[in-house]
Amino acid sequence: MITVVKIGGNVIDNPEALKAFIADFAKMPGKKILVHGGGKEATRLSATLGIETKMIGGRRVTDRATLDVVTMVYAGLINKRIVALLQAEGCNAIGLSGADGNVIRATRRNPEPVDYGYVGDINDDGVNAAFIISLLDKGVTPVFSAINHDGNGELLNCNADSVASAVAVACSRLAPVSLTFCFEKSGVLTDVDDESTLISRIDLQSYRPLIESGAISGGMLPKIDNAFKAIQSGVEKVVIKSSARLLADHGTTITK
Amino acid sequence: MITVVKIGGNVIDNPEALKAFIADFAKMPGKKILVHGGGKEATRLSATLGIETKMIGGRRVTDRATLDVVTMVYAGLINKRIVALLQAEGCNAIGLSGADGNVIRATRRNPEPVDYGYVGDINDDGVNAAFIISLLDKGVTPVFSAINHDGNGELLNCNADSVASAVAVACSRLAPVSLTFCFEKSGVLTDVDDESTLISRIDLQSYRPLIESGAISGGMLPKIDNAFKAIQSGVEKVVIKSSARLLADHGTTITK
Numbered sequence: 001m002i003t004v005v006k007i008g009g010n011v012i013d014n015p016e017a018l019k020a021f022i023a024d025f026a027k028m029p030g031k032k033i034l035v036h037g038g039g040k041e042a043t044r045l046s047a048t049l050g051i052e053t054k055m056i057g058g059r060r061v062t063d064r065a066t067l068d069v070v071t072m073v074y075a076g077l078i079n080k081r082i083v084a085l086l087q088a089e090g091c092n093a094i095g096l097s098g099a100d101g102n103v104i105r106a107t108r109r110n111p112e113p114v115d116y117g118y119v120g121d122i123n124d125d126g127v128n129a130a131f132i133i134s135l136l137d138k139g140v141t142p143v144f145s146a147i148n149h150d151g152n153g154e155l156l157n158c159n160a161d162s163v164a165s166a167v168a169v170a171c172s173r174l175a176p177v178s179l180t181f182c183f184e185k186s187g188v189l190t191d192v193d194d195e196s197t198l199i200s201r202i203d204l205q206s207y208r209p210l211i212e213s214g215a216i217s218g219g220m221l222p223k224i225d226n227a228f229k230a231i232q233s234g235v236e237k238v239v240i241k242s243s244a245r246l247l248a249d250h251g252t253t254i255t256k
Numbered sequence: 257m258i259t260v261v262k263i264g265g266n267v268i269d270n271p272e273a274l275k276a277f278i279a280d281f282a283k284m285p286g287k288k289i290l291v292h293g294g295g296k297e298a299t300r301l302s303a304t305l306g307i308e309t310k311m312i313g314g315r316r317v318t319d320r321a322t323l324d325v326v327t328m329v330y331a332g333l334i335n336k337r338i339v340a341l342l343q344a345e346g347c348n349a350i351g352l353s354g355a356d357g358n359v360i361r362a363t364r365r366n367p368e369p370v371d372y373g374y375v376g377d378i379n380d381d382g383v384n385a386a387f388i389i390s391l392l393d394k395g396v397t398p399v400f401s402a403i404n405h406d407g408n409g410e411l412l413n414c415n416a417d418s419v420a421s422a423v424a425v426a427c428s429r430l431a432p433v434s435l436t437f438c439f440e441k442s443g444v445l446t447d448v449d450d451e452s453t454l455i456s457r458i459d460l461q462s463y464r465p466l467i468e469s470g471a472i473s474g475g476m477l478p479k480i481d482n483a484f485k486a487i488q489s490g491v492e493k494v495v496i497k498s499s500a501r502l503l504a505d506h507g508t509t510i511t512k
Binding site: 048068072077080083085087096099155232 | 304324326327330331332333335336337338339341342343348349350351352353355356358387390394396403405407408409410411419459507
């Protein structure tokens with residue numbers, strides 16, 4: 001089983017949490033892949049550099065200057081920091097943007113009706129799973145930032161959740177894959193302020209009643225929809241759990 | 257034959273020159289490796305961020321803030337730009353810091369008598385040539401920045417010429433290697449202002465008279481000393497040539 005783990009800003013922005021997470025990730029048995037998001041460092045650097053942060057409909061516009069910043073911060077600083085820390089824990093990590101080894105190709109999002117700039121969506125056949133698995137077979141652990149390329153020399157800023165899903169789905173054509181989304185909560189909660197309301201298992205049958213009763217709502221809905229999409233595309237299971245409990249058998253498991 | 261090519265700031269700082277160089281490098285036949293230096297972008301970014309550039313005896317001191325800047329710019333922006341451009345030219349490049357795949361280990365320079373901060377020297381057995389060659393065997397072209405790691409979680413800023421030499425020497429234990437240093441001149445000139453004074457070939461026998469007569473002097477001496485060191489450590493030949501003439505049989509060839 002290959003495990004794809006995605007972490008976001010809540011881990012990346014907290015050096016203590018990141019160190020603890022990395023020690024856990026290094027201890028995880030079996031073949032594994034890490035995908036990391038951005039965190040606040042890019043926003044801070046943009047602000048310091050006087051680059052205006054433009055949002056359209058709640059989404060960040062990636063102009064040329066912003067693309068340079070996210071390439072520096074995500075594919076450079078954060079990626080190499082994580083790789084160096086993993087190496088120190090005995091995990092032979094390799095940091096990859098999608099351009100490296102042509103491993104993930106994306107296409108710039110149509111500038112009509114809204115131009116988000118250098119934002120990309122991963123191509124349907126855009127993930128080179130054979131290359132990823134050849135690294136895993138050598139005992140090397142890929143660590144992906146969400147910076148990919150279009151094959152024509154342009155880098156593109158992608159969504160890290162989508163990178164994790166796309167990598168998991170592509171690899172699942174060659175080997176069994178599970179996909180873990182780490183975040184600040186213990187998993188899917190029916191009351192977001194009460195960790196005791198964790199739903200430990202969701203399948204297609206139990207999902208609809210949970211939505212209809214309002215037990216699952218808001219920002220969790222697109223996450224679970226994406227989880228089911230990944231499962232229907234070949235991923236064995238999706239786990240949503242706390243980044244602080246990577247090694248514990250705790251969280252929400254989503255299956256067919 | 258594996259060819260290791262090193263480029264510096266004169267190419268990296270000039271987008272037109274970089275594009276032309278990359279097209280040439282992509283066309284180069286055989287197995288190849290690119291090592292790139294930094295250029296002025298890191299200095300500019302440091303200045304914009306208000307990070308003081310400290311020099312001791314003509315050498316840059318890499319404090320924590322400067323290490324973050326060079327990691328962002330060298331291992332992030334420049335490295336990924338080059339990789340994306342090479343991919344567009346049909347060259348399957350992979351960008352690597354020394355932490356990636358644990359491919360180059362370095363040791364922080366002794367802070368006594370002068371503390372240069374997070375500056376590293378490559379360990380004697382620090383280059384994982386087997387991993388590099390396994391990539392080359394798959395048709396993948398490694399592209400190294402000069403950011404390496406110490407194995408204990410710390411990134412270190414190294415000299416790009418030294419990275420190129422160390423990679424070439426380590427690979428030469430497994431396969432024949434030639435090493436090319438690209439710079440702004442056509443090669444070793446007896447009169448630096450006159451390109452017609454190019455010395456096309458230097459060997460150990462012809463070297464001493466060239467120094468004694470003063471025909472070779474100044475900044476070129478350490479370059480040639482390093483070239484001989486590489487050759488005596490197993491590299492077949494070292495070529496010093498213009499980055500604008502990568503594919504031409506032109507420049508200074510240094511052999512035993």
